[in-house]
Amino acid sequence: MNSPNALCFGEEFPATGVPCHVEVSPSGLTVRFQDDARGLGELSLSFSTVSVSAGGLDHDQLVLRWGLTSQVQTLYLKDPAVIRAFRSAAPPVLTKHLDETAATVRRVRSRNRTVWAFMVAVIGGLVLAVWFSTDVLVGWAVDRIPVEWEKRLGQSAYQDFLVQQTVMKEGASVAAVHEISQRLLEHILDNPYTFEISVVKNDVVNAFALPGGYVVVFTGLLEQAKSGEEVAGVLSHEFNHVLERHGLERIVKQLGVVAVIGIILGDQQGLAGVMKQVGVELLSLKFGRAQETEADVTGLQLLHRARIDPDGMITFFQRMSEQEQGRVEWLSTHPMSTARAERLKKEMALLSKTVPEPFTFQWETVQASAGAVRR
Ligand SMILES: [Zn+2]
Structure with missing residues (x-):
């Protein structure tokens, strides 16, 4: 079988997840498990049964969820090729908010970076100012x-x-x-x-x-x-x-x-x-x-x-x-x-x-x- 390109999580899987291979077709996804000793079989998921969100630290992964609320199963797609395939095959309704999320994440992150850069500059500036002007400050205070x-x-x-x-x-x-x-x-x-x-x-x-x-x-x-x-x-x-x-x-x-x-x-x-x-x-x-x-x-x-x-x-x-x-x-x-x-x-x-x-x-x-x- 093909090498794994995703991680699958769920009730029946170990907490660390199970490597699996995902294939994208025009109608949905096929998930195959690499080590099928447990008889997990092959999963066929149609686009209509999954929900999609962005995941991972950099929000560059796709997280697919399906199943009942009580036993949700999750699939982490990391492989850029699979993600691209998914994005092009899935109906636009499913992926529409993904781009919005990604844009928001980018915006927030860039704002945070600016704030941090500003803070570092201010604190650094203060430390330097104090460092160089202690004598001046002391003289001023003493006066x-x-x-x-x-x-x-x-x-x-x-x-x-x-x-x-x-x-x-x-x-x-x-x-x-x-x-x-x-x-x-x-x-x-x-x-x-x-x-x-x-x-x-x-x-x-x-x-x-x-x-x-x-x-x-x-x-x-x-x-x-x-x-x-x-x-x-x-x-x-x-x-x-x-x-x-x-x-x-x-x-x-x-x-x-x-x-x-x-x-x-x-x-x-x-x-x-x-x-x-x-x-x-x-x-x-x-x-x-x-x-x-x-x-x-x-x-x-x-x-x-x-x-x-x-x-x-x-x-x-x-x-x-x-x-x-x-x-x-x-x-x-x-x-x-x-x-x-x-x-x-x-x-x-x-x-x-x-x-x-x-x-x-x-x-x-x-x-x-x-x-x-x-x-
Ligand atoms: Zn003296």
């Missing part, structure tokens, strides 16, 4: 956060931190840090912040600034520094992180694009809640490379305006980087790379020559005070 707000945020983290520390209230080290800070602060142009600086009794060589102008200097750093100018270098750098709102930029970036959009749209209330949770993280906030360079450069300029010898900035950074890294926490966030040193030296060469004004304190006294309190 819209009031300084008052930033102060509240920094202040709460500052107070939470100081509660767990021994804050030095007086002595030569406190006076020296105050003098250095005052010299710098007097030379900041357009300063919206009221800086608060605390000296904390702690061996760790570190200093940090929180958003809003809350600065902490550890006695460990004062002990390691060889002059007030070196401390001034660190403070000037930290002050400029505040002035450039680097902490806020980091937070907004960490909160993500959704928060950024929230800020831009004016949802500052919602953000206030999120920011509260971020408060703790402020203490371990790491700035980006670009922010560090900015703090270095603007810090250097501030030292210059305050007539503090800017050499201290470089010598301190360099000496610290040569030390064992363990206790020098400031270095873990401010590694002294060759590139950084080069950059600082280049920036320094650009500054006009001025005669530095020395500080009034004796550095040995300051160091003694910083160390003495510890014991």
Whole structure:
């Protein structure tokens, strides 16, 4: 017999269907089963007893149904030659709606394709836009956060931190840090912040600034520094992180694009809640490379305006980087790379020559005070 060109389904057949051979004649179809062990015999179907619909994933198959509603039998025609034969032999009434179905399917599919292409383009475009403009968005969002707000945020983290520390209230080290800070602060142009600086009794060589102008200097750093100018270098750098709102930029970036959009749209209330949770993280906030360079450069300029010898900035950074890294926490966030040193030296060469004004304190006294309190 001829090889099968269709699949037959029905009650008496297995669920996977039975291969069969279909022949089309002017009066109808003849279906022969390939493996006729079951004695299925030969079926003759006249066109008047079958109904036709389009089938298959691509609607390129013909599905013929016949029999009683309770035991419908189905024939799937896949072979294009058989389909062509069927279409030409069958009465037009039977195949008329097939073309309409095919046309509808094509139309819907093409519309779906257009919609999908559009969606993919929109989503892709958005992702790209966000990808390329995060920094712009962050900058924009940060600009819209009031300084008052930033102060509240920094202040709460500052107070939470100081509660767990021994804050030095007086002595030569406190006076020296105050003098250095005052010299710098007097030379900041357009300063919206009221800086608060605390000296904390702690061996760790570190200093940090929180958003809003809350600065902490550890006695460990004062002990390691060889002059007030070196401390001034660190403070000037930290002050400029505040002035450039680097902490806020980091937070907004960490909160993500959704928060950024929230800020831009004016949802500052919602953000206030999120920011509260971020408060703790402020203490371990790491700035980006670009922010560090900015703090270095603007810090250097501030030292210059305050007539503090800017050499201290470089010598301190360099000496610290040569030390064992363990206790020098400031270095873990401010590694002294060759590139950084080069950059600082280049920036320094650009500054006009001025005669530095020395500080009034004796550095040995300051160091003694910083160390003495510890014991
Ligand atoms: Zn820094």
